[in-house]
Amino acid sequence: MKRVVTNGELTQRAMRPDDLLDAYLAHAQADIARFELLQGGLERGCPACGGQGMPEFVRLGFSYQRCGTCRSLFVSPVPEEDRLARYHAEGAAERFRREQVLPMTADVRARHALGPRARWVLATAAARLGPGPTFAQFGAESPALLELLSGSTSVVRWPDGMSGDPAEAQLDGVIAFDVLERSVDFSDELHRCRCVLRPRGLLFVATMSGEGFEIRMLGPRTAALVPPVHLQLLSRAGWLAALAREGFTLVEYSTPGQLDVQAVAEACRRNPDVLLPPILDELLRHEDEQVGRAFQELLQQACLSSHVQLVAEVGADESITR
Numbered sequence: 001m002k003r004v005v006t007n008g009e010l011t012q013r014a015m016r017p018d019d020l021l022d023a024y025l026a027h028a029q030a031d032i033a034r035f036e037l038l039q040g041g042l043e044r045g046c047p048a049c050g051g052q053g054m055p056e057f058v059r060l061g062f063s064y065q066r067c068g069t070c071r072s073l074f075v076s077p078v079p080e081e082d083r084l085a086r087y088h089a090e091g092a093a094e095r096f097r098r099e100q101v102l103p104m105t106a107d108v109r110a111r112h113a114l115g116p117r118a119r120w121v122l123a124t125a126a127a128r129l130g131p132g133p134t135f136a137q138f139g140a141e142s143p144a145l146l147e148l149l150s151g152s153t154s155v156v157r158w159p160d161g162m163s164g165d166p167a168e169a170q171l172d173g174v175i176a177f178d179v180l181e182r183s184v185d186f187s188d189e190l191h192r193c194r195c196v197l198r199p200r201g202l203l204f205v206a207t208m209s210g211e212g213f214e215i216r217m218l219g220p221r222t223a224a225l226v227p228p229v230h231l232q233l234l235s236r237a238g239w240l241a242a243l244a245r246e247g248f249t250l251v252e253y254s255t256p257g258q259l260d261v262q263a264v265a266e267a268c269r270r271n272p273d274v275l276l277p278p279i280l281d282e283l284l285r286h287e288d289e290q291v292g293r294a295f296q297e298l299l300q301q302a303c304l305s306s307h308v309q310l311v312a313e314v315g316a317d318e319s320i321t322r
Contacts, residue, residue, distance in 0.1 A: 010108070010112045010258045010259065011262065012259050012262035012263055014105070014108045015109070015112065015259060017104070020100060020101050020104060020105070023096065023100070024093060024096055024100075024226075025223075025226070027091070027092040027096050028060065028093040029060055030092065031091035031093045031228070032087075032227075034091070035083050035086050035090075035091065036083060037083055037084065037087060037228060038061050038062070038079075040080055040083075041076075041077030041078055041079050042078050043076055044074075044076045045067075046067035046069065046070060046074060047074055047186035048074075048186070048232070048235070048238030048241050049067065049069050049070040049072070049237075049241035051067040051068055051069030052067070052069075053065025053068070053074060053076055054066055054068055056219070059219075059220045059225055059227050060227050062228075063075065063077070064227075066210075067238065070234075070235050070237040070241055071211055071235040071237060071238070072210045072232065072233065072234040072237075072238035073210030073211075073232070073234075073235075074210075074231065074232040074233070075227055075231045078184050079231075080184075084184060084228065087228050088228075093228075106144075114142070117177065117206060117309070118148035121135075121149065121153075121173070122153070124252070124311055125152075125172070125173060128200075128251075129172050129173065129202065133153050133154070133172035134154045134156060134170070134171055134173070135149065135154070135155045135171065135172065135173040135174065136159065136174055136175070136196065137155065137174075137175045137177075138158060138174050138175065138176040138189075138193055139176065139178075139179030139182075140179070145175070156171075158196075159196050170196075170198055171196045171197050171198065172197075172198065172201050173197075173201060173203070173204060174193045174202075174203050175204045176203065176205050176206075177204070177205070177207075180205060180207060181207050181208060181230050181231060182231060183232075186242070187245075190242060190246055193246075194248070197314045198314070199314055199316045200313060200314060200315075202251075202311055202312070203311070203312045203313075203314075204310075205308070205310045206308065206309045207233070207308050208233045208307055208308065209234070209235070209236075209255055209305070209307065209308045210233035210238070211304065212257065212304060212305050213260040213261075213299050213304050213305060213306060214257075214260040214264055215233065215306050217264045217276060218264060218267050218274070221267050221271060221274065222267075222306075223263065223267070224263070224306075236253055236303060239308075239312075243312045247314060247315050248314060248315075249313050250311075252309075253303060254300070254303065254309050254310070255299070255300055255308050255309075256300055256307065256309060257299075257300070257307030258296060260299055260305050261284060261293075261295050261296045261299070264284055265284040265285065268284065
């Protein structure tokens, strides 16, 4: 199975400036109370495999569970869907993210996130789909990503209203970046992606991992983890189970994240009560920056960084069954 490893000069402070992140989290906490997201939630099992969860930690009042079967991480109880929709549509946190965080980090995201992701999609599409494939973005459209892809692919609007008839499934590829982790009904959203893809069509996903180094070391102190946004963070085993249920085959699974080591080191500096195993503490505090880079590359090689990108392929003869 193909695996992507990256290296570069991305820094924690460039991608997640402390002042912006602290302000965003403050808005998120206020919006959680404003929209009563912790009230009346629905208990659930693992959204990936259906297994039973055990309490892992609490973040901003939300209880994260660890699946005992596939090791995915997920929120339970999950907020009511209408309250969550109001959080995203009306909340100060999401407005601050759109109006402040995204514009002020646009350049670094273009160099280290959108650009590499677009090149990854185009290279994979060229190898597996041939010339001129047709894609759609699932969830909120990214004009910047659309611009990067438009020279070599056709990107159409999401085909809402499809009946689920396999004869109507005509897309070569679906791009689901930073979206499937947000859904109250993960299985339904994955099924929607499946319904629009032709046989041998490809699903491209970018998301966070529930078994990545940053989250496993920091738990509730993981700065990038925002519960109203990150409702499920699947493990590799969780993705295999969820994708197989929809007739997908996993053809690529990589964790090319670059910030785990920096994020954990920064959290240790800011929170002296964060205790790590001595050998990890020594690696993270090592005076030679090359050691930190080598450790991050090792996490990527082992698929243990906290950011995932994967490609799943629809089977040649798979039918849509629900």
